[in-house]
Amino acid sequence: MDSDNTTEKASSDVFKLDCRQSAEIEDIIISPPETGKYDNLKSELIQQLSTSREKKVHQLIRHEELGDRKPS
Numbered sequence: 488m489d490s491d492n493t494t495e496k497a498s499s500d501v502f503k504l505d506c507r508q509s510a511e512i513e514d515i516i517i518s519p520p521e522t523g524k525y526d527n528l529k530s531e532l533i534q535q536l537s538t539s540r541e542k543k544v545h546q547l548i549r550h551e552e553l554g555d556r557k558p559s
Contacts, residue, residue, distance in 0.1 A: 511532075
């Protein structure tokens with residue numbers, strides 16, 4: 488069973504989330520695991536909200552300004 492401190496930490500962090508973040512992990516908020524609440528919350532947030540490497544590359548390419556350069 489989680490210690491009171493870990494449960495309080497997870498609950499406190501849930502209140503700090505904005506609507507978009509909360510929606511991404513809604514299933515965990517509604518039905519948290521019996522143990523490891525904070526660690527589970529943390530890993531899900533990282534997984535759901537991290538920008539994938541592929542998306543980062545796409546964003547770089549899309550937002551890169553050519554200026555005086557020509558595309559190769």
